[in-house]
Amino acid sequence: MTTTTTTTTESTTGTQTAPRHQAVKAFYFNTSAHLLRITTLKANTLAELLDCLRACPEDSIFQHTFRTLQEHHFIREGFSNDFAHWALAACNQPGLAEQLASVDVREFTSLSDLRERFIEILANHLKRHHADASKIAEETFYFCAADIVVLPTDTVAGSMQEFVKGLREASVHSIHHHFIEARLRIKLMSNDFSQWLHEDVGLTDTARALNRIDIYTATLEDVRRQIVRVVERSLT
Amino acid sequence: MTVDQADKHEANREGIKLVKSQNAASQQSISTLASETETKQPSQVSQPATAYPERRKAPRTWETPPEPVPAPHFDDYRPIVGDAEINELRFLARPLKGKTLKMVNSTAVGGGVAEMLNRLVPMLAELEVTTHWDVITGGNDFFEVTKAFHNALHGTEYQLNRAAQEIFLAYNEQNRQRMQFQEDVVVIHDPQPAGLIRSKKDSPGRWVWRCHIDLSNPNPQVWGFLRPFIDQFDAAIFSSQSFARQLPIPQYLFYPCIDPLSEKNKELDDSYVQQICDEFGIDRSRPIITQVSRFDRLKDPVGVVQAYKLARKYVDCQLVLAGGGASDDPEGALVLKEVKEVVGNDPDVIILDLPPWCALQINALQRASTIVIQKSIKEGFGLTVTEALWKGKPTIAGAVGGIPNQVIHKLTGALVHSVEGCAYQIRYLLTHPEFAAQLGRNGREHVKESFLMTTNVRRWLLLLRILMGERTV
Incomplete structure (x- = not known):
């Protein structure tokens, strides 16, 4: 099987540090539309x-x-x-x-x-x-x-609470854009959510846990719920 | 139409009263044509039928078309598709504020294109994309020629002559002279106004040809005549991958769509669904299999009856064939006669010949159904399938035309290729209600994702942005 380049959050070592509830950088929710x-x-x-x-x-x-x-x-x-x-x-x-x-x-x-x-x-x-x-x-x-147009939305998360709210309210297109399509953009075996949680919030284990969510045995709504559950767990 | 003795027999809404079916009136534009019998065929019934509500001789339905319903507002779709989807459409539209679009077709009323534009144009306007809609004019000779072109493009034999070409060109030129094309994007619908492309050189905008017809096997003479016009557009849009041609311009796929707020598709009170079933003598306490289609051989209504009869050896059910075309189309009347012959004396087959304005009744019949069938032999896109899927109904459909785009076998419905296959799927779905319900749920989601009016608006907004130079990734 063809393999791909792999600098990933999964390979990142380090334990989960206490979450910075105020992120270093805000997470901007985008979406993509396809024709x-x-x-x-x-x-x-x-x-x-x-x-x-x-x-x-x-x-x-x-x-x-x-x-x-x-x-x-x-x-x-x-x-x-x-x-x-x-x-x-x-x-x-x-x-x-x-x-x-x-x-x-x-x-x-x-x-x-x-x-x-x-x-x-x-x-x-x-x-x-x-x-x-x-x-x-x-x-x-x-x-x-597919001709793809990337669209910014009005949702910006500066904190984990805002991030969870954004996850709940985003369209499934936006979830797909950040969680599945993202790897083609960032060229990492990861996704935008995990990248942000790892790099800007310090939640390495949470970032890693998101990458283990199975998209082939769940609907995208199920995937969204699982993402929210994993992220919320990190806040408790 | 006469509403014959509608009050004479009050149907029992609870379906408790045991009564016999009535024979149908046959000379009505709305008619219930339940077959005539006093007894059921034992060989066709494996489970005892429960109570029959009384079947009216003629239903209490509207004799004249109802008043047109005002178009919904954009935000009316919010509860259906969700805030996120509506917000995304607004984000998509933002950079298009103040841009202008012109739609040109050949009729303002009647037909699928006008129906679609009647909804699309106000929605785009609400998103501040100014949309003009112009209709070309022409004499009978022009529309006779374009009708012949239409049929020829669908593959009918046709000898294109110089006179037809001249009529087509003359009317297009006449319309071109009186029309202005100053919009950012001009969309020409179907072949009738294709000659307007000659104005492109004097126009600032991009030009798109929206083809609503199946070009998979066109008459070569007619296509050869039209092709030089089409090649001059900046893009073309087709309703199915298989309808497209080899063209030197980008070709986009816009599936036909349904409006979830239209009379045909809006949510209905169950009391209304019950009322319609009572009027047509349909027993909701027993499974209902329905095909909604005009009486046309390509919709294979005879095959549907045969499949029902095979299935009835094992499962109890009623069959509703709700269609039109038998009153005003000689071929339709012939097909209806054939259907009635195959039905014989089965009281559980209810045949309804409905006029085109019975959208609400069709909606109710679809919602009352346990399974919806569309056993077409040839099909365009098959919007009746879309309607059934949207209502969450497990759907069995012929694997033809645009149907496989909607019905993914065993995931959003069941695709069949034969009477026997159709019969088996009826039996299977009736005896596996959980699986049937899952197909129904998936089917509705599939329509929500790909075949709703809002998805169509999304496609138009995207196309406008791409045509205006948006960089795609």
């Missing part, structure tokens, strides 16, 4: 999917992994990324679908590495199962891409 663009690439077989995976823009990899996870944030289990879904629903390849679904976007800080992982899985599958390559799928896979 779906249709590309000219499409696949009707697994071989074509492989070709398209190699040729598509990184925006497409983002759309069909990170972004689609957000679009289906209400599903607790059974949805991981569009490639896995298509392999199962349109190509009737449960084994391949399982492998593709097991790709955890949190393990990647670059879309290029994420793309390589999908290519690796699919190429290996087709190497072992030549006949699968040219079977016509029940539905076409249309490669889309």
Whole structure:
């Protein structure tokens, strides 16, 4: 499996210090909005999917992994990324679908590495199962891409209490932006919340605990509740 | 329409009174067409049916279209989508304050595009994006040509001739001469006004073509004629990935959407739902399977009846087929006749031929349903599916057109490819109510995330920002 660069809060040593309830720097809640663009690439077989995976823009990899996870944030289990879904629903390849679904976007800080992982899985599958390559799928896979606009919101947290309030009131898009998409921006196996808690508040263990929240077995609302619970626990 | 003897038999709202079904009146624009029988078919019933409310000969429903309902305000959506979502839309709109947008289409009333613009334009105005809406004019000859173009773009055979081209160009030129295009963004809806793009060179704004129709298999002559116009736009918008064409301009995906505050989708008092069920003779104490669709072979109403009949060997349920088109469309009447033949004497099949203004009644029927079916053989996007999902109903639908975008098999509903598959899903969902309820919850969330009016506003605001040079990441 392709690995990614890893300077993370998880690797940071040190014990949890008493929280600075007044943070060194405020946390600015942002959000991101996505517009779906249709590309000219499409696949009707697994071989074509492989070709398209190699040729598509990184925006497409983002759309069909990170972004689609957000679009289906209400599903607790059974949805991981569009490639896995298509392999199962349109190509009737449960084994391949399982492998593709097991790709955890949190393990990647670059879309290029994420793309390589999908290519690796699919190429290996087709190497072992030549006949699968040219079977016509029940539905076409249309490669889309996301145009993303980052938006500031009015919510700023200068204290832990304000941070918790912001977490409770933020949209799920904002939670996704800071908690899941963030790693592509900060290029760390972490997220904006953990970074802030670690660097500006001194809550290293709390920061680390947030990184252990499983986004694939919970809805984004569940994830939000878990984040709030972990952060609140640090205040007691 | 006559409301025949509506008061003659008061339906028992508690469903306690055991009564027999009535045969339907057939010459009404609103009619209950329950099949005629005094006894149930034993082979079709595995569980004893409970009480039947009396089925009216004709329901007490509106004979004329109701007064139009005023468009809601932007903040009316707050309780539905949440403060955070509404606030985000306001953040998105902030830099667009004072910007101007023009929408151009070919009709102010009737049809999905006008319906959508009637809601979208005031919402954008509330967000201080000044939006003008212009409608092109044309004679019968123009609209005959554009209707033919429309059908041809959907794949119908058509021989494009010079006269049709000249009519199209002449009316577009006539409209172009009388219209101004000083807005920051000009959006042309569908092919009818596509020729207005000739004004782009004299206009300061960016131009977008919003295509609401399925271009996946267009008549090559018509598409070849229109294509040079389309290529001149700055961007195009399609309703499905599969509707898009290979174009040299960016193509965006805007799913069709529903308005959660419209008559068709707003929350209803249960007493009203009960009233409608009473009027149509639907027993709410027993499972109700419903398909809402005009009587059209592409919606496969016969297949729905066949699936119901297969399922009824194992589970008790009623089937409601609520549609329209049988009164004013000869083909619709023929399909309805076929449906009635397949139904035979089953008193648990209730066929309703409803006029287009019965949105509230449709809403009530969907809300009363245990399962909603949309067993289409061919489909555009399938907004009836969106409506059902929004109401939290476990939905079984044909895997065609835009339906798979909405129904993710076993996650937000059930996709089927055959009568037998549909029958199995009816049985499964009726006997696994917890799973069915989970599909319903997921389906509603899916609509909330992707197919509501507010999501559509978000897409428009984003597009405007991108077209005006916003740097994307």
